[in-house]
Amino acid sequence: MGLTHTAFMEEDVQKGFDPRLARRFFTIVWAYKGLLFLGVGLLMVFRLSDIAAPWITKTAVDAFMNRPDRPVEERLNGVHWLALAFLAIVLLKIAANYAETITTLLIGQRVMHDLRMRVFNHMQSLSLSFFSRNPVGRLMTRVTSDVSALNEMLTSGLVAIAGDIITLAAAVAVMLHYDxxxxxxxxxxxxxxxxxxxxxxxxxxxxxxxxxxxxxxxxxxxxxxxxxxxxxxxxxxxxxxxxxxxxxxxxxxxxxxxxxxxxxxxxxxxxxxxxxxxxxxxxxxxxxxxxxxITLGTLIAFIAYIELFFRPLRELAEKYNILQSAMAAAEKIFSVLDEKAEIVDPPAPEPLPDVRGEVEFDAVTFGYEPGHDVLHEIAFRAKPGEMIALVGPTGSGKTSIVNLLCRFYDVRRGRVLVDGHDVRAVAQRELRKRVAIVLQDVFLFTGTVAENIAMGDRSMPRASIEAAARAVHAESFIRSLPGGYDARVSERGSTFSAGQRQLIAFARAFASDPRIIILDEATSNIDTETEMLIQDGMKRLLAGRTSVVIAHRLSTIQRADRILVLHHGRLLESGTHAELLRNGGMYARLHELQFEAEAPAPAPGV
Amino acid sequence: MKGYRLFAARLFRYRWWVLGVIVSIVIVDLIGLLPPKIIGEAVDYLRMESAERWVLGVFAAAFVGVEICRACMRFTWRRIAFDFSRRVELDLRNEFFEKSVKLPPAHFDRTTVGDLMSRATSDIDQVRMFFGMGLLTLFDTLTIVVTTFPILLWLNPRLTLYTTIPLPFLAIVCWRIFIETHRRSRAVQDQFGDLTARVIENLNGIRVVKAFAREDTEIERLDELSREQVRLSMRLARVQAVFFPVFTIVMETGTLLVLWIGGSGVVRGSLTVGDFIQYNLYLAWLTGPMVGLGWTLSLYQRGIASMERLNELLLSKDPEDGAAAGADAVDGDVEFRNLGFRFSPELPEVLHDVSFTVPAGSKVAIVGRTGAGKTALVQLLPRLYEPPRGAVFIAGRDVRDIPAARLRRLIAFVPQDAFLFSDTLAENIGFAFESPDAARVEAASKAACLHEAVEDFPEGYGQIVGERGVTLSGGQKQRACIARAIAADASILVLDDAFSSVDAETEERVVKSIREAGKGRTVFVISHRLSSVMDADRIVVLDQGRVVATGTHEELIRRGGVYAELWKKQQLQEALK
Missing domain, CATH: 1.10.287 (Helix Hairpins)
Structure with a gap:
């Protein structure tokens, strides 16, 4: 059984000429109008000098070679002068061609750079929902090959076609003029x-x-x-x-x-x-x-002009294909540029000066798709410095709470407040500077370990980076790497173990010195020594900061100031470990199960 | 090995094709000699007082007739040449694949798929280009030079001397330009790869980028790469832009000389106008192939480099296989005897002195921390890595003496990474068979607790999975891999951490159904979830490559130690998930 063909064809769309898209593309090119005019001028010089060559041959034949009636001396002189003129035209043609090629390619490269950065820039401002709708491969194509297709259209397509039109028109004009x-x-x-x-x-x-x-x-x-x-x-x-x-x-x-x-x-x-x-x-x-x-020279010139006329026609079909692919690419690029960010900053964001770290969910209802809520009327409050543990089975809404707190998405009803400010009323950047997030699957960027801890903040002094690593117990393993803090991180940090990635993520969060930390505790199996380092590193990271932890380990949960038990997007219970045990609800039942397993051993930390 | 010898063998293999290409080119080029002659003669005829229109018509008809013949031959010539080069490509690609499937699996740990893919695509393309356009142009040039040059000499020896001197230089200069162009465009492409990787990384990590408000840094980093792309592209442009001027200079110098010397000749009466025209046309015809020659040289050079890269694989020795071809079915106890193993000679041992026996039909569990050597141990069984001789036995026979194909028929393996092919579920589950039968696929799928999920797919078992089909969850993928192993119906089943994305409840159900369905099978199971290993006939605890304890669940719990601790810890964790 084979693979479906249709699946591969998605990317190879062709589109007829669309003046609206072309105009839009042209406004981008227009930024380089100086170069553009230079290019067109050079193109004219180059193409017209192409047309001049047969004319010289014609003149040579008609005025001198084929004129036995004129004195030989005069005829020889004429041929020589024409040869010189020919040389001059050839040199002009060469110079114009070289300059024109470079100019065109330069325009193409500049436009491509502009467009690429514009698309990338715009993507960075889009909301997470956009990225969950569009697969990475497709978006990557917008920034890379689609942009290249437009460049191709500009350099191989439009310029070549313009040149061909000049040649064709001039050739036809000269021919019409003669006969x-x-x-x-x-x-x-x-x-x-x-x-x-x-x-x-x-x-x-x-x-x-x-x-x-x-x-x-x-x-x-x-x-x-x-x-x-x-x-x-x-x-x-x-x-x-x-x-x-x-x-x-x-x-x-x-x-x-x-x-x-x-x-x-x-x-x-x-x-x-x-x-x-x-x-x-x-x-x-x-x-x-x-x-x-007509003269013999004219006939000879006609034969040469026919050659000139047919040369571009051979490539016409190919150029047409380039244009069509480019049109399709342009449409896709502009559709990304037209994409509106769903999460936008308010026109006049409230300032967020010294955040104390108070977090409040005020009757929050939320869903990713309309008509399908994943959180219902969630309400809780964390005082500055408190640790909140989120507990519940997969799909209970833990991650959604995290997403709302970072304002990756907006609530449907209710409010999310940080220090009494609605997160929708402040600038996203200001908010996120004060909230750090440590995800389970730690994402490392290519670059050095130090860069990963500083998260691209080039102004961060090395001392702060090292201090952060030291604080969360990441230093000893980083020092043992070849190159230490300057050790290269390969693609997605595949050379690091899960535990080491966790430690780097802690250092990263520590270095950004946030007031609020969101932590999705890793579930993966980590060897005992690293596990101990991670537990202690986490304690140090969270100390003195408000934290919301998606907890998987009992020791973490028991340490929390408050435990929120979620189920199907509803807050079932909340309170301290002891309170929840007393209440005899879901948490208590879960805990009982552990006792069964653990038999006579006393429950740790109770 | 010298470059041309790399190609010589291949050329000989396709000798009839090559002959076809040469013959058709010679014919095309010989016909091609006629049109300039006809035009020249026509022009000279025109200058005669008695010129008549119908004779011109004959000239014109002859011209078109010749061109039609030439066009027909050109059609044949293109067909033969391109067919030939595509055949070379097809054969090379098949040889490549043939060789790849014989590579020891360890080879794929050392090389990336991307590297192998670039050999299979761009290197094969380069070789094809040489065999196609390269050879074609080479013969074309030779024929044209051999035929046109004498004509030019005959028309005017002195003029020919002047006009043809620059031509070999043109070939050399063009060759250098093409090589330089290729070098620089490689740099552009490589850098473009970096740029693409950067974008992909950004998109994959967009959540982190946003959470840390890192957008500006990201934009800055891409901007740097994009600027570098512009710089490299312009570096390429500068050499590309030289090509046309060089070509024009040489070609037009020829025309200029013809105009100067030939024109003077016409005036002096030593050359007719028709000869002059003819000369011009022939010379123009000679110039093109000179460029082509330069191109052929560059194609040859690149083709050689690519062929060498391909030969690294194509000429590599096949791994030695168990030679003993005893027809008896090897089925029985599995034994590890003082097994020590390292992935390659320079690396430290990952398994030390491992000895234990697994009676046929029993279930053995291997537990231990990450990095304890569990996966290495089971991978030796189907010889994914070669164990040392005298260390791993099935039914008393050293696995090294059993041919890989026979050995692997005995073992159904579920690897750690759930790898499925972009094909239908039925094809994936019945992967051990060329055409899987539906009943077997469904039975295996039921045993792996996948059947219910499949029923929800619009096309059931005909559903395409993977990149180009529906995306399966991690757990579904793993269960599909388990079903694939069950369907293979082998006497030994190896589950290497096959449940890591499957929830505990489903794992238990699958383990149970495997136990029922696989009566009589020897089962190796590696799992982090101890609940699914507790029923094993024997549990082997590995730590840092050594066996630290063996026994049943009860025995190990009673004895305390690593296993008992792991057990306790997990019981707690499970309860809270």
Whole structure:
């Protein structure tokens, strides 16, 4: 059974020319209007000098070479002067071409940089809900290959097309000027040519899309097999998977052959059209030379102009494809730029000076999707310096409480207050500077350990970084790394153990010196020594700060000033360990279970 | 090995194709000699007083006729050449895959998938380019030079001397430009990879970025990379932009000389106007292949480098396999005898002096902390890593003497990382079979407690999973892997921490159904959740690569020690989750 083809085609959308998108794109390009005008000017010089060369040959033939009536000396001189003129034009052409290429590519690169940063910038301001809706791979494409597609359109597409138009128009103008009748005869093939191009373009686009999908399928299959080779070998699937790989490969091979067929037909077709045009010129133009209506030089120039005319037509289909892909890319990019942040700062944010660290949930109801609430009327208050433990099964709403406190999402009803300020009334940054979060799955950035602790705050002195690491017991292991604080963190910190990542996360939170800490305690298995370090590091991190801890360890829970027991998004019980035991509710039942397990041993910490 | 020899063997293998390419090119190029001649003759004819239109018509018709012939031959020539290069690609890719599946699994720990993929894609592409366009252009150039050069000489020896001198330099300069272009564009691509990785990292860590209000730093960091991308791209642009001017200079110098010397020749009467035109056309025709020659040289150079990279894999020796091909089924007790193991000679031992026997049909649990050597131990059984000789036995036979394919048929393995293929669930569960039968898949799925979840999928077992299908939860993935192992119906089942994302209740159900379904099977289970190992016939406690205790659950609890402590701690934790 194969893979679905449709899945691969998502990324390969093509779109017809959309003036609205083009205009929008152009406003970005317009920022470089100086370079743009320079580029267009150079382009004109380059293309027009292309047109001048056949004219020189024509003049040489008509005025000197083919004029036995004039004195030899004069004719030789004329040829030499024209040769010099030719040299000058060639030099001009070369200079203009070089400068034009560099200018165009520079504009392309600058625009690409602008656009990339604009999209990335905008993404950084979007809310978490946007990121949960859109997979990473797709968003990454917006910043990378979609932007490149637009650059491609600018440099290979639009500029080349503009250049071709200049060449075509100038060639036709010169030809019409010399002899409009011959021009019409020469271009008699153009309608056939355009018709052929149209058909070819359609096939080319279709086959291109199919090819890309099949290449993607083949590569996906290969990379998956390489990644899961252990499984392939364990289940002895070598032969079968080889057979399938060969099947995909052969399928792609056949598609390639079909693609070759079209280009193998198209390019000779263009050649025949060009040859026919030349033949028409020789036949009809030759007749006119005989009748002395035109000169021999004109005829020769016509043959050269036909070459110039057909050259761009060969690549027209390809350029059209570039344009269409670029249009699709532009649409996707602009749709990200048009995305509105759901969580926005108020127009006049309340200042948040010295936060004491009081947290209050005031009858909070919340849901990620409309009509489906995951938190119902949650109310609690944490005094500055208090530790709140959230307890409850998966899906009970613990993470949602954390999300609201950081204002990753907004409440549906009720209020979340920090020091009496509604979190919606203050600037997000101000709020988040005072709230640090330690997630279970610690995310490390590539860079050094020190950078990870400072969280990119380049002004943070090394002493503070080291002090933070020392405070949470991370120092000894960091010192043992090659390079110590400057040790490189590889992609996502895969070289560190879970325990070490926890310690770095603690140091990170400590270094940002927040008033409020949110901590999702790790559940993963960590060896005993590290576990002890983590427990003590956590104590030090939380000391003197308000904390909300999603707790998994009994010792943590028992230390809390208040335990909130959540179930299905409702606050079932709250109180200290002792109070909850007395109440005989869900917490007490959970605790009883432990006693059964632990048999005669006394409950720790009670 | 010398570069050309790398290609020689391959060229010989495709000799008929190569011959086809050469023949068709020679024909195309020979036909190509005619049009300039026709045009030249037509022009000279025009200058005669008696010129008549119908004769011009003949010239024109001849011209078109020749061009049509040429176009037809060009079609054939493209077909043959591209077909050939795609065939080379297909064969190379299949050889690559063939070799990959034979690599010892340990190899995949050392190399990244990305590295192997870049060989399979861009390196094979490079070799294909050489075999396709490279060879084509090479023969094209040779034919054109061999045929056109004498014509030019015949038309005007002195002029030919001047005009053709720059051409070899053109080839060399173009070659250097192409090589430099390639080098610089590699730098651009590599840097683009860094930039992409940066964006992916940011998107993956967006929660942390926001929580720590780190957006500005992130923007700054990307800005640096993006600027570097602009700088490298412009560095590439500077060399790319040189190409056309160089080409034009050489080509137009030729035209200039023709105009100067040839023009003078026409005036002096030593050359006709028609010859002059012919000369111009032939010269133009010679210039193109010179650029092509430079290109071929660069393709050859890059192709060699790629072929060498590919050969590192293609010419590597297959790992030695157990040679003894005894037809008897190897099924029975598993024994570890004074096993010491290290992943590679320079690394320290991860297992020391491990000895224990597992009677056929019994269940053994291996417990211990992370890093105690549990996974290493079970991976030696199907020879995912090669154990030393005389250390691991099945039914009294050293696993090193059992061919890998036969050995692995005995063992169904559930690895730690739940890896599924982007294919249907049925294909994944029946992975041990070429075409799985539905009943077997469903039975295995039921045993792994996956069936209910599958019934919720719109397409049931036909549902595609993975990146391009529905996303399974961690627990579902693990259960699918367990089902895959159950379906394989092997006499030894290894569960390497196969329940880490499955909740306790489901784990218990799966363990129970495995016990029922797998009567007579030898089961190895590694689990952090002790509740699912307590029913094992024997529990082996590993610590720092050594066996520190063995016994049943009751025995180990009674004895106290590491196991008893772990047990107590977990009982508490479980209660609170």
């Amino acid at each position: 409009w009748r011959l021009t019409l005869v020469a271009f008699a093939v153009v309608p056939v040519m355009l018709w052929g191009t149209r058909i070819f373009r359609r096939f080319a686009r279709q086959i291109h899309r199919i090819t890309r999908a099949k290449v993607a399928r083949l590569n996906a299959y290969l990379s998956e097999n390489l990644g899961g080779m252990k499984v392939v070998q364990l289940f002895r699937r070598e032969a079968e998977n080889r057979r399938r790989f060969d099947e995909y490969g052969r399928d792609l091979y056949r598609t390639h052959l079909r693609a070759t067929f079209y280009s193998a037909v198209f390019f000779p077709f263009v050649d025949i059209m060009r040859a026919t045009a030349v033949a028409l010129v020789v036949w009809y133009g030759g007749g006119r030379v005989v009748q002395d209506r």
